[in-house]
Amino acid sequence: MIDNTQQADAYIALNGVKKSYSIGGELISIFSHLDLSIPRGDFVAVMGPSGSGKSTLLNMLAGIDRPDAGALRVGSSRLDQMGEAARSSWRAHHMGIVFQFYNLLPMLTAAENVELPLLLKPLSRKERRIRVDKVLDLVGLAGREKQYPMMMSGGQQQRVGIARAIVSDPGLLLCDEPTGDLDRKSADDILAVLRFLNHELEKTIVMVTHDPQAALFAKRTLHLDKGNFIEEERVA
Numbered sequence: 001m002i003d004n005t006q007q008a009d010a011y012i013a014l015n016g017v018k019k020s021y022s023i024g025g026e027l028i029s030i031f032s033h034l035d036l037s038i039p040r041g042d043f044v045a046v047m048g049p050s051g052s053g054k055s056t057l058l059n060m061l062a063g064i065d066r067p068d069a070g071a072l073r074v075g076s077s078r079l080d081q082m083g084e085a086a087r088s089s090w091r092a093h094h095m096g097i098v099f100q101f102y103n104l105l106p107m108l109t110a111a112e113n114v115e116l117p118l119l120l121k122p123l124s125r126k127e128r129r130i131r132v133d134k135v136l137d138l139v140g141l142a143g144r145e146k147q148y149p150m151m152m153s154g155g156q157q158q159r160v161g162i163a164r165a166i167v168s169d170p171g172l173l174l175c176d177e178p179t180g181d182l183d184r185k186s187a188d189d190i191l192a193v194l195r196f197l198n199h200e201l202e203k204t205i206v207m208v209t210h211d212p213q214a215a216l217f218a219k220r221t222l223h224l225d226k227g228n229f230i231e232e233e234r235v236a
């Protein structure tokens, strides 16, 4: 089971989190008492059967959804105690999300897609441009600023998705099946980008995946089963 003795120092700490959904009038419990502790700078792969609650967990970590009970802290923010508006503002500053199907706007160029989260910030056009160029360069897309998603491979589109997720320089990167739509080679390239962001830029990453090979790029793997996590033993 997970060691929660480091909860006070953890960057992400869930304590006794409860979450249920009402499906067809019936209350289905996803988590009845979930504890989890993730230190700053960790790269965690979350695996588990379909329907086990992986996306529910990501949505709570993203501040999109709230626990029914229990404590959920990211950094110094108690997400479980924040209202919708506060969580929305928290999201804009502290975390980025990478989606399985990239979620890019087709009528915008790569640079314009990446710039979107910055439009909410008090930055000049020039400052936005500098940041966009920097992250596109980081993900290996320098020179492709003006390309539209349709002109790019899946792997390149996902690089744009990652650039958009980090352009506001969040500490936390949440990835929902980031390689689920890619062939092995493109998937490994994307995972290498994520590993770089974790190693070199010290982003804390929580990545949901069904792919055991993808999970090997993370520092550790947690298996979600019946509402609780079990950490996978790694052979050195």
Ligand SMILES: Nc1ncnc2c1ncn2[C@@H]1O[C@H](COP(=O)(O)OP(=O)(O)OP(=O)(O)O)[C@@H](O)[C@H]1O
Pocket (backbone or CB within 6 Å): 021, 022, 023, 030, 048, 049, 050, 051, 052, 053, 054, 055, 056, 057
């Ligand atoms: N907004 C919602 N309203 C009602 N039920 C929901 C909602 N979100 C998730 N559920 C239910 O909660 C359970 C867990 O869903 P979740 O998407 O977190 O699982 P998952 O592990 O991510 O699954 P998969 O691997 O198939 O994506 C499922 O039974 C799902 O139907």
